Amino acid sequence: MQGNEVALQGVSMRFGDFVAVHPTDLTIRGGEFFSILGPSGCGKTTILRMISGFLRPSTGRIRIGDGDVTDLGPNRRPTALIFQNLALFPLMTVWENVAFGLEARGVPKAERRRRAEELLELVALPGQADKMPAALSGGQRQRVAVARALAVEPAVLLLDEPLSALDLKLRQHMRAELKAIQRKTGITFVYITHDQGEALTMSDRIAVMNQGRIEQVAATEEIYNRPATPFVATFVGEHNVFRGRVVGVENGHAQVETPVGRFLGINKDGLAEHDEAMIFVRPERIALVGDRPEIGNQLDAAVERRDLEGPFVNVFMRAGDRSVVMHLTNVGDAAGRLDGAQRIGFAAEDALVLRAGQLASE
């Protein structure tokens, strides 16, 4: 899989005075499903376009496999890009679309047709070869785009939010299919998305970007369970945030004084006393003290609103001037009737203390 590795070394991109991507080192391992996650304008598409060759980095080198591709044009790189709007050729039939890359390489027509049929088989679109793209549904067009990109046998497949135009059901279905195709082909997938759900469900590893910088690169579980920065913590999934100051440090944990109480959490950043800190708790890790009287961090909160999400109930509460969100599993009927003032709490192992910084919602 070494041949499919992508390495950025000190790569940056500036447009005039605007720095789209700060100098970045990033290694995407061969054969992995790698997502770059971030809000719009964070520079993720710029990175993708630099890997694909449409943008030349202002500084740094890009290597794919053993070859330095920094100076190569997009048509000479072992990459294939799937565009956000797919960019199928509307005046060509499905199979001509799929075989376009082969046509550009001078493969004879019969061979092209055969390869196209194979690829359409792979993406579960047999028998559609002679249709025009406009005659296909959204999901089918998606598969044609994948087949077209795979036809050139790229070392790296780059996907620029290709699922964003689909409706939820189809999107979930296509996630599974993309993942399956990636497993089958062993090609390195670099997937750009602003949808953390998409990134979490499909990826082996994720890079979270913000304002032209990569905040964290880690495996999916680590991104979710041990975010490195306040931005990652709040961008990936939901977090309750309490700002405060460290008042005590003890064997890997930190005591944080916040306006709504003094809480203990994992001292991931190794903060010292008096440091500005933020303590993060996932809504699903908050519980009613009445259900779990043993938990350490406790506070009083008043229920403001309840939203039924289906599997769980989203309970919006207020503690002092802070709003707190709690997810209560929808079993029994207690969750649906929760009201008034409540004593809630969370375990120290479920709380993360990080150095104060920028949040995703700010």
Add this chain to the structure above:
Amino acid sequence: MSNLTRTYGPFLTGLVLLLTGVWIIGLIILPQVNLIDRAFVYVPRGGEAQQAAVEFERAQQRIATIDFDIRATEKEIAQGAAGGGSASAGGAPSPSNPFAPGAKIGSSNTVRPGLPTPGLAAPSASPEDRLKSLKADRDRLQGALGGLKERAERLKAEQQAATGHSLRNFTTMSGLHWRIFGMTLVYSFSVTVLCFLVCYPIAYAVAQARSPERVALLMLGLVIPYAINELLRIFAWVMILANKGILNQALASVGLLDLAGGEAIHWVASNGAVFCVMIYAYILFMVFPIYNTIETLDRNQIEAARDLGASTWRIHWRVVLPHAKPGIAVGSIMTFMLSAGSISVPGLVGPGLHPDWFSQIIYRNYFEAGNWNIGSAQALLLLVACTVFILAVMSLFRVSIREIAR
């Protein structure tokens, strides 16, 4: 229909329909039907019947002239007899003299061979001799007159019997005119092709320009020449191509030409000049349709093709050109029609110096020869040629009218 009345009310709807009807019937159908009708009716001007009638008329005029001369000569003889032959040396101007050259020219040009030619006696001959020869001429003419009249009437009757629709306007067109017709089509086609070759890169560049300011600037550059009247645009070229025009002066200034010494390149005397000016005059009719279609092309498609390894040539051939087809078809049709029917460009750029454009032949038949029927036939030829071109372009590009309208 009911939709229209509901939207605009019965009065406005009626008015619009009426005006549309007047427009279609009065301004399109009737003139076209008239033109087609004329094209198939042969009016033999300068044909045999006409020629015979003219000859008959001329013979009558000749006789009247000779009668006048005879009378004058008789008077001269009478005077000579009274005055002792003082004018016998021919010193006194004969009244017949002013007529003589005209008659001579007329006779040599219009009277057909075989017809008795009125021989004029030498001025030095005696009045009696002249009188004798004049009388002989008159008798000969008088004798032929009957035959001429009979022939003229017979031909006229034949012609009237033959009048009706025929292809004679086309079949009698001279080989030269056919050649001009063919060359006009060939030239118009070449203008169209060259316009396309020039316009496609321009249109592509403008359509692909990323910054709005740049697009605005490029568009302005394209539109400004068109804010100028077409005649002025052509006259600009007249100034450039004239013998002492800008181009020759420029050549002279770098020492390639000696203008003062009378050296000059007669640019306007070639079809190339007409050709060049036409490309300039009609190029925008090609640029804008192509620009409009390329502009709607999703840039991602170009990038996708590039990403899949296609060369620039292949990207254009497989992605951009197919997308721009309707625009190319519209541009080609407009440019071809304008070139084939252009009268101002060949008329202003070196008129009469370069080989004719077919539109000039039509113009001359209508307004100089006064032969509208031949003119109509030629106009119809041009119309058919242009229609064939449109259909050919549409089938070649596989675009339907609907796509073109879009």
